[in-house]
Amino acid sequence: MSKKWWSAGSAVTLAGGLLAGCGGTGDDVNPAADTASNGQASASEQTQAGGGQPASKVKIVFGQGADQTDGTKKLVEAFEAKHPEIDVDVREFPNDSTQMHDQLVTILGGKSPELDVVNLDVVWPAEFAQAGFLLPLDRYIQNDGLDLSQYLEGGVNAGNYNGQQWALPRYNNSGLLYYRTDLVKEVPKTWDELLKQAEELKGKGGTQYGYVSQGKQYEGLTVGFTELVGAYGGTILDENGRSAVNSPEALKGLKKLIEIYTSPAVPSNINTFTEKETLNAFIEGRAVFARHWPALYAQANDPSKSKVVGKVGIAPLPAGDARSAAALGGWLGAISKYSEHPKEAWEFLKFLVSEEGEKIIAVNSTQTPTYLKLFDDAEVQQASPLFASRDFVNGLKSAVPRAITPDYAKISGLIQVEVSKAIAGQQTPEQALANLEKQIDQNAAK
Amino acid sequence: MRFRQRIRTANWTAYAMVLPAVLIIAVIAVWPLIRTFWISMYDLRLNDPARNELNVSYGINAEKYANSMPLLLSLLNKEAEAASGKSHTELRELADRLARADAGLREDAALQTRLDRINALLDDFKPVPADMQNIHIDKTGAERMRSELSGIGQSLQTLKEQGALSRADEAIGLAKAVQQSFTVPNFVGFGHYARLLSEPRLWEALDHTALFTAIAVALEMLAGLLIALLMNRAFRGRGLVRAAVLIPWATPTAVSAMIWHFLYDGQNGIVAKLFAEIGLIPDMGALLSTRAWALFAVVLADVWKTAPFVALLLLAGLQTISASLYEAAQMDGASRWKQFVHVTVPMLKPTFFVALLFRTLDAFRVFDLIYVLTGGGPANSTESISIYAYKTMFAELDFGAGSALSVIVFACVLLISIVYVKLLGGEVLSRRIG
Numbered sequence: 001m002s003k004k005w006w007s008a009g010s011a012v013t014l015a016g017g018l019l020a021g022c023g024g025t026g027d028d029v030n031p032a033a034d035t036a037s038n039g040q041a042s043a044s045e046q047t048q049a050g051g052g053q054p055a056s057k058v059k060i061v062f063g064q065g066a067d068q069t070d071g072t073k074k075l076v077e078a079f080e081a082k083h084p085e086i087d088v089d090v091r092e093f094p095n096d097s098t099q100m101h102d103q104l105v106t107i108l109g110g111k112s113p114e115l116d117v118v119n120l121d122v123v124w125p126a127e128f129a130q131a132g133f134l135l136p137l138d139r140y141i142q143n144d145g146l147d148l149s150q151y152l153e154g155g156v157n158a159g160n161y162n163g164q165q166w167a168l169p170r171y172n173n174s175g176l177l178y179y180r181t182d183l184v185k186e187v188p189k190t191w192d193e194l195l196k197q198a199e200e201l202k203g204k205g206g207t208q209y210g211y212v213s214q215g216k217q218y219e220g221l222t223v224g225f226t227e228l229v230g231a232y233g234g235t236i237l238d239e240n241g242r243s244a245v246n247s248p249e250a251l252k253g254l255k256k257l258i259e260i261y262t263s264p265a266v267p268s269n270i271n272t273f274t275e276k277e278t279l280n281a282f283i284e285g286r287a288v289f290a291r292h293w294p295a296l297y298a299q300a301n302d303p304s305k306s307k308v309v310g311k312v313g314i315a316p317l318p319a320g321d322a323r324s325a326a327a328l329g330g331w332l333g334a335i336s337k338y339s340e341h342p343k344e345a346w347e348f349l350k351f352l353v354s355e356e357g358e359k360i361i362a363v364n365s366t367q368t369p370t371y372l373k374l375f376d377d378a379e380v381q382q383a384s385p386l387f388a389s390r391d392f393v394n395g396l397k398s399a400v401p402r403a404i405t406p407d408y409a410k411i412s413g414l415i416q417v418e419v420s421k422a423i424a425g426q427q428t429p430e431q432a433l434a435n436l437e438k439q440i441d442q443n444a445a446k
Numbered sequence: 447m448r449f450r451q452r453i454r455t456a457n458w459t460a461y462a463m464v465l466p467a468v469l470i471i472a473v474i475a476v477w478p479l480i481r482t483f484w485i486s487m488y489d490l491r492l493n494d495p496a497r498n499e500l501n502v503s504y505g506i507n508a509e510k511y512a513n514s515m516p517l518l519l520s521l522l523n524k525e526a527e528a529a530s531g532k533s534h535t536e537l538r539e540l541a542d543r544l545a546r547a548d549a550g551l552r553e554d555a556a557l558q559t560r561l562d563r564i565n566a567l568l569d570d571f572k573p574v575p576a577d578m579q580n581i582h583i584d585k586t587g588a589e590r591m592r593s594e595l596s597g598i599g600q601s602l603q604t605l606k607e608q609g610a611l612s613r614a615d616e617a618i619g620l621a622k623a624v625q626q627s628f629t630v631p632n633f634v635g636f637g638h639y640a641r642l643l644s645e646p647r648l649w650e651a652l653d654h655t656a657l658f659t660a661i662a663v664a665l666e667m668l669a670g671l672l673i674a675l676l677m678n679r680a681f682r683g684r685g686l687v688r689a690a691v692l693i694p695w696a697t698p699t700a701v702s703a704m705i706w707h708f709l710y711d712g713q714n715g716i717v718a719k720l721f722a723e724i725g726l727i728p729d730m731g732a733l734l735s736t737r738a739w740a741l742f743a744v745v746l747a748d749v750w751k752t753a754p755f756v757a758l759l760l761l762a763g764l765q766t767i768s769a770s771l772y773e774a775a776q777m778d779g780a781s782r783w784k785q786f787v788h789v790t791v792p793m794l795k796p797t798f799f800v801a802l803l804f805r806t807l808d809a810f811r812v813f814d815l816i817y818v819l820t821g822g823g824p825a826n827s828t829e830s831i832s833i834y835a836y837k838t839m840f841a842e843l844d845f846g847a848g849s850a851l852s853v854i855v856f857a858c859v860l861l862i863s864i865v866y867v868k869l870l871g872g873e874v875l876s877r878r879i880g
Contacts, residue, residue: 102840109492109843111576130626131493131843136513139568162626163521163619164514217823269712269731271824281713343571406493410842417647417826424737424825 058344059087063107064119064331065100066092071365078360079351086344096274097121098219101409108133113338116345117352120167122158122330122401123408129166130406135335136164140346151353152370154401159332161404168353171367172330174399175227176392178282178290178300180205181313191231191256191318194289198265201288210265212281213291215273217420222402222412223327224291225419227317229253230325230400236411237403243440246433253320254422254429261423271423283308291317293329294386298366314386316395328399330370362387368396407443414439479856486639486849489632493843497632499580504588506581508557509574510627512564515548518620525611533610540598547594557581580629588628595625638850647826647834648854655830658741659809662748666805667798669749670756677757678764688761695754703818706747710734710819737827740820744828748815752808756801763797764790799870806866807859831855 064072067090076088091114093100101124107115108128120128128134141148148156148165155169177194179187183205188194198210214220229236234250237243244250261270267281275292282290283299283306290296299305300312317326333352335345351357358369359380366384374380374387381388403411414436422432484500491497522544526537552558560581567574599621606614642648677688694702709717712731721727732739767790775785813832816822822829822837835855839848 098841105492105840105843127493127843131498132507132510138517161619162514162623163613163616164517164623216821217826218821267712267731268729269733269735272712272731272734277711277713286713338573340573342573346571407842409493410844413837413842416823420823421825424827426825 057085057087058341059089060116060339060341060344060348061089061091061114062117062119062348063091063093063104063115065095065097067365069365071361071363071367074364075352075357075360078356079348082351083344083347086347088348091115104128105131105133108336108338111338113336113340115336116339116341117348118334118336119170120332120334122155122172122328122332123404123412125159125167125332125334126161126404127406127408128334129161129164133337134166135337135339135342135345136166137168137335137346137349138165141165144350146350150372152372152396154328154397154399155330155332155370158328158330158401158404159334161406167332167334168349169330169332169370170352170358171361172328172370172396172399173294173368174326174328174396175223175291175317176294176296176326176395177315177317178292178296179313179315180207180285180288180308180311182311183207183288184313187313187315188289188318191228191260191320194318195260195263195265198289199263202265204288205285207286207288209267209281209287210263211260211289211291212267212273212278212287213260213270214275214278215261215266215270215423217271217416218274219412219416220274221419222415223329225254225257225415226327226400226402227291227325228257228320230327231318231320231322232256233320233322236415237405237440241405241407241444243437243444245440246437249322251429251433254419254433256320257419258423258429262425271420294368294384294392295366297384297386314392316391324395325400326395328396328401330368410443411440414443482849482856483853485845486847486853487633487635488846489634489637490846490849491844494626496626496629499629500633501629501631502633503631504583504585505629506551506557506583506588507579507627507629508560508564508581509568509579511624512561512568514620514623514627518617518624519544519548521613521617521620525613525617528612529610533605533608536601536605537610540601543594544598547591551583551587551591554583557583583628588630592625592628592630595621599625632846634846638847639854642847642850642854647829648831648851650826651829651831651834652858654741654828655810655812655832658745658748658812658828658830659806661741662745662752662809662812663802663805665745665749666753666756666809667802669753670760670801671798673753673757674760674764677761688758691754691757693754694751695758697751699751699814700818702751703747703815706743706750707819710743734820735824737824740824740828744812744816744819747819748809748812751815752805756805759801759804760794760797763794766797767793799866802870803863803866806862810859810862811855831858 062076067073072090076090079088080086093103101121104115104118104120104124108118109131125134129136146168148168151169152172155172156165159165159167159169177187183201184197188197194211200210201207202210214224226236229245229250230253232249232253234245234247234253236245236250260266267273273281278287278290278292279296279299281287282292282296285307297312297314301309303309316324318324333349335342335349339345353371355371355374358371359374359377361367362369362374362380363383366386368387369375369380375393386392402408405411418427418432418436418439421427422429427435488500489497490500519541522537522541526534526541529537552561560578564574564578599618602611602614602618602621605611606618611617673691677684677691697705706717709715710733712718712733712735715730715733718727718730718733721733722730727733727739733743734740771789771793772785775789780788811832812830813836816828816830816833817836820828822833831851832855835848835851838844838851842848
């Protein structure tokens with residue numbers, strides 16, 4: 001509440017100071033109806049204070065994980081240059097996506113208007129949409145003639161729930177296999193080959209581990225499980241949101257996952273590894289192979305941090321019986337339902353996913369664009385060799401989405417517990433999948 | 447008669463004087479508790495629009511309805527036009543069925559005006575006020591609409607399988623969305639408790655919590671007592687030591703947990719390296735990656751943090767013991783050990799029990815340390831009851847079950863307090879009187 005009063009107060013001061021002497025009636029930026037509930041009180045005050053001025057500034061807040069590059073800064077500058085009437089404030093969230101999720105849910109669950117545009121992990125839109133946290137975008141997409149077929153399909157689908165579009169893809173990525181070019185002669189094509197090579201090459205060239213991946217009991221474990229299950233032809237949920245996880249294919253995938261995580265090729269404490277530990281182990285030259293996201297590439301070739309500059313190779317994730325399945329990752333932009341400036345928020349979101357906006361992020365932050373034409377852009381191709389690689393782009397198109405369900409957080413939590421117990425040997429893989437199926441269906445039936 | 451009245455007046459005055467205190471307690475302590483208990487009787491899920499409020503009656507979320515129904519109608523009409531033959535008639539029929547249901551609902555004039563106003567607001571990028579969103583409708587109407595819509599959804603599913611729809615997923619999704627705009631009563635009574643108590647996860651969490659509490663509190667009380675006895679002696683720089691000892695306690699738990707996380711790190715952690723060198727742990731990576739060592743790591747960090755707090759409480763207790771008692775004991779020829787057993791221990795007992803009670807209740811609710819260090823892993827083996835409640839409430843947004851877990855935590859804490867006060871408090875009290 002105090003924050004709200006403060007922002008209303010500052011808006012009054014700002015408008016008073018900057019716009020003294022201006023007159024006229026122009027666009028009323030956000031004429032919140034007088035009938036609005038108390039929650040909108042500050043909005044109407046802001047409007048009264050700054051409203052009616054053609055150059056009145058509207059401040060919108062954009063929430064996303066902390067950006068270590070200057071991509072976001074440049075993005076906001078470019079937007080503000082185009083829209084001088086809109087002021088964008090970036091609010092940074094933790095990079096741990098589980099923590100960001102919980103904070104966003106607290107803010108939006110409390111119906112707080114403090115955020116206007118939010119960055120969503122690829123697995124959140126269904127949940128947020130169902131919870132009513134987001135503004136459905138279909139009307140505006142239609143009115144402004146946005147062509148979603150120009151975007152990566154998996155990303156667009158991730159933002160679609162119950163037939164409506166709730167979020168637009170900003171950048172997408174998929175899991176990749178990193179390897180040391182100075183140690184690996186032939187890139188492994190299957191998980192079995194990977195494991196064999198990892199065990200053989202462990203210890204060569206100053207390494208300690210053959211393979212590192214994300215094995216901690218957190219979202220990363222769900223990703224790893226999804227990839228292995230997908231590689232052996234299984235899925236987690238069927239089309240109707242019921243469990244499909246207790247299948248022979250999924251069992252094969254889980255068994256392979258357990259075999260990998262209990263092999264001597266991985267660190268004994270693989271169950272404490274998140275992306276951060278994986279990255280450290282690889283760029284310090286301790287691991288032969290690593291499973292990570294595209295973002296590792298730039299850091300592994302940064303001489304100030306990395307000991308393996310120039311020795312980094314990338315390949316699609318190994319295949320199982322069925323195929324190579326990399327989990328689709330990435331982030332989408334959406335508008336908070338409780339935003340007091342949805343119109344300006346939409347302008348900003350449109351810019352985020354525009355060719356120009358995505359290019360800024362691709363070039364400055366090496367995030368993979370979702371606007372497909374950008375892969376032909378010379379500047380983008382220069383930013384990272386990944387973007388120029390047809391294999392990578394095709395791999396991205398065939399990446400497997402994690403289950404699209406409003407109960408994702410719940411199901412992911414269940415997967416983490418059961419898979420983690422199976423890896424620790426506290427239950428057999430068969431038991432783990434049977435438990436998982438029971439709990440997922442119990443949850444769906446409620 | 448008069449006398450009695452005076453007594454009554456006096457009583458009332460006394461009550462009136464106490465009233466503010468009672469009110470404050472009611473507002474800050476009892477009310478949230480009752481509210482939590484009340485919520486735990488509902489199937490309340492923030493991520494499910496049909497269940498995101500405490501509903502005792504049927505209703506409709508007008509905004510959701512306005513956002514999905516027209517889309518579904520126009521989509522069905524489009525599909526019907528595009529289709530041919532049998533599926534054309536079927537789709538036509540479905541669209542008519544839907545239009546009839548919609549019209550039936552809109553016969554309610556108040557609902558119709560509300561929907562019109564909401565539509566106008568939405569087209570204008572204006573937020574729909576919360577008090578406009580929910581409209582009550584009667585049970586029969588709601589049930590009829592819900593069953594009608596689920597029937598339409600099923601027909602669409604069959605049509606999809608026949609390949610008659612060009613935008614099948616959209617249509618099915620929208621039918622689901624319309625169906626979900628109707629809210630149903632979600633009172634479940636003690637359903638959450640019955641389910642939670644029958645599942646092993648709750649008992650495992652209680653088990654971990656109890657084990658952690660027992661080990662950590664025992665070590666803290668011991669370490670705290672030793673530090674307090676040491677600090678109670680006169681030596682140079684005592685003030686400095688007393689201040690320094692407080693540093694772990696003064697550091698926010700989340701921060702100190704991050705520090706310990708670095709120290710325990712399997713690749714670069716100093717503590718992990720040290721423990722591995724002296725042979726305490728099998729290898730550097732063991733600390734946070736197996737059940738026993740993860741528990742050990744969490745307990746160590748907790749002891750480091752809270753032993754100073756216990757020490758400070760006990761030190762305060764030690765300083766209230768009059769020096770004359772020790773002098774008298776010395777005169778009687780008691781040794782140092784006898785002095786400790788017969789003077790210090792009995793005199794320190796009340797303070798000791800207060801510290802014990804504080805620490806037990808605190809340790810039982812352990813959250814931040816485990817959240818940062820292990821997140822409940824590996825294999826869920828360090829998940830405390832508070833972590834479980836947090837995950838249920840804030841990660842899964844299941845507020846009903848989460849509230850039930852909170853109430854269970856409260857019940858445990860209450861039980862511990864009662865046992866302590868009965869067993870230990872009584873003893874302390876009777877000794878004082880005797």
